[in-house]
Amino acid sequence: MPQQKAVIIGAGIAGIATAIRLAVKGYAVEVYEANSYPGGKLAEFEQNNYRFDAGPSLFTMPHYVDELFKLAGKNPADHFGYQKLDVVCRYFYEDGTRLDAYADSQKFAQELALKTGEPVAATLKHLANSRDIYSITNHVFLERSLHRLKTFLRWDTIRSIFRFPQIDPFRTMHKANAAGFKDARVVQFFDRYATYNGSDPYQAPATLNVIPHLEHHFGAYFPDGGMYSITQSLVKLAEELGVQFRYNYKVEEIVVINGIAKGIRAKGENILADVVVSNMDVWFTYKRLLSKHPQLHPKKILSQERSSSALIFYWGIKKQFTGLDLHNIFFSADYKAEFDHIWKQQDIYHNPTVYLNISSKYKTDDAPQGCENWFVMINVPANNGQDWDKLIAAARKNILAKLSRLLGEDIGKLIESETILDPRSIESKTSSYKGSIYGTSSNNQFAAFLRHANRSSKVKGLYFCGGSVHPGGGIPLCLLSAKITADMIK
Template sequence: MPQQKAVIIGAGIAGIAAAIRLAVKGYSVEVFEANSYPGGKLSEIELNGYRFDAGPSLLTMPQYIDELFTLAGKIPANYFKYQKLDVVCKYFYPDGTKLNAYADTKKFAEEINTQTGEPAASVVNYLANSRDIYSITNHVFLERSLHRLQTYMRWDTLRSIFRFPQIDPFRTMHKANSKSFKDKRVVQLFDRYATYNGSNPYQAPATLNVIPHLEHHFGAYFPKGGMYSVTQSLVKLAEELGVKFHYNTNVDEIVLEGIKVKGIKTKAELIAADIVIPNMDIWFTYKKLLKNHPQLHPQKTLGQERSSSALIFYWGIKKNFHQLDLHNIFFSADYKSEFDHIWQQHGIYHDPTVYINISSKYKQDDAPAGCENWFVMINVPANNGQDWDKLIAGARKNIQQKLSGILGGDITPLIACETILDPRSIETKTSSYKGSIYGTSSNNQFAAFLRHANRSSKVEGLYFCGGSVHPGGGIPLCLLSAKIVADLTPTPPPFFAEK
């Protein structure tokens, strides 16, 4: 019997992880990628002697990466190394307050108490609640398909369902955080975690208050080779397992035969496959690759509100700023107005919260001597035809003024080089509809249940992974989507190569 074949469309982190898992399972695996490089959002940019990680800049839950190497019988540290951060992030407030978010819970709570007067016990209790939400949701809602009856027949699932009110789905994040803390600066700090999946803390359910647990219990990390080393190490592993990558190759269609997958079609040929796994935004999967099968399109899912996007300036900076660390947040003075601009007005607030990632703090060759590589990001709405050139020009000016004021000197002359990523280019480079980084938003208490399933209920052999399907966006959840897909796919019969 010939070896069963799996085709994966897109070499994003979920697609690479799915390729590894299916190769280990016994499939012959080929990955087709439109770009000339792997990684999708998890790629890199080189500019005038500066190197930037293009997309995700925070590493949490590295055990999900290690698991892939272990699964393949390899020693993870031989491929991928990382170090735990003592300080997860530095926060800068408009009133001059500066705060170090230590990874250690007790130290973090004491820092908040010292800088804001908020009782340390409030922080400790809050993070304990974050832990409880994680314990209820993780194994049931994140590591398994929510679209199979078997999931709900398990005792641990039923136990989690009985504890559903404890995950706080009926309040918004902001209401829950305002109840937990008296100081508005602390409320703002924990509200920002809604942006980790492109949502609005004034609308998103308080269930998302699970996210701080990931940083302050499991920790935040820096990969020794920068974030792009995640992609590089996993591609190396996949290739060692026999996975074939085809770059600069657009897939034009998922080919069906009745209600069964037959393969894919590229410009050059028809590639037969037993299973096909798109690792691209679900909107493009249906509208482009299954455009001839409108009866299969899940209209309600495709019509859901999209997540927010990002505007990123990659700046080569001709100076070292010792007051900055790997991760830095400069808060807006009016968080509610900032989110109203994103979600109601579909524009950019004049005083946005600014995130700066500087990987050269840990990987010095990412910038020339005496310089730093600044990844400067603000949250922006999805692309709905706004005048982005005008919005970008205004945002650049406002961000430079804001940072110059807080850092005590004009940063504009220090910018040696610049390149930009905005919702338009995010869409074209990563097949993310409207530039939405996380697919659909989580501004709904039932958002987890409304995400697209990891397996088609209408087409045999069609599966889905990546940030726009269950369980969601971000590196850990994308890796889990690959795990769920691998668990759902049938184990192929033993294959014996002909001698």
């Protein structure tokens, strides 16, 4: 039989991983990317001798990357290296508390006990609960499609359904954390994990308390070449398998004839394929690429609440700070008020929680000698027409004041290079609707079931992968979406 052809729209991490999996299956694969570079949000750029990873900065569950090399018959260690972090993140509170979130559970529990007085047993119990949620949900919600009957006919799925109350879906994340801990700083620490998928701990289900298990069991890592080396190594693997990448190639349409995806249209040319996979945000997939077929649009899904977005300042800092680590968090004094501003008032709180990533702590050539590359991010609402220029100016002033106060240094005077990424530019660069980083939010207890499926129920040969579809956003889930999608394709 002639070799079948697959076309993938978008060279985000899920698109690349899907390309690898289909190439291993024997498909001729072509990836069409509107930008001049691969990676989507997982990109990089340089400015004034500083290098920055532009998007995701936390790397967990590296075995999902390793798996792709193993599928291709290669030893992962020969192609992609990384090191495990002893301290996942360093935390700074407004009251002066500073704590290190050790990857080791026992060590971390002792750190919380020392700094906050929270009993070791309470922390270990919470992490054990996180492990239990993972064991119940992983093979059902994360590794398989929720939109196929055979998923629910498996014995391990049936067993998980009987354990459904144990995943705590009917309380909010904050209520569960407040019930488990007495110290407000510890509650705030565990509430923060809701931001890992762009959600609000005061609305999102306590099921999201699964996330700490990923850090304190599987660990957090730093890729040897920085985060962008994930993209680079997987693109190289894909190319070795025969995958063709077409950059600066904006797809204009998914060609559908008689309910069958026949290929795509790009640069005025029809490109035929047996399988079409969209790694583009599903909102834009339908509104732009399937605009001629409004009857195919899933109106409820396209109208779902979007996840939060981000405002990022990339600063070249002409000094090194020994008290800072690779990952750093400077907490807000009033977490509830901060999330109310994001989700209810649709603006930015005056004292936001600030995330600071400094890859030059591990990859020294990311900054000139004696300097550091600061990736400074706050969570902000999706773009709904706010006056972003005004909001950005105020946020920059407030962030600088906060960091200067907590670090005892006038940070503004140390900035010698700056680039800004906001919800508008996130949308324009990555086709993420409204600049939302994770597609739809997880503020609903049934959010896992409400995400778009990895296969079209109306168009034969049309599939979806990436953060806007099942199982969700973030590097591990995007890689899992590629696995689910590729497994569906015969």
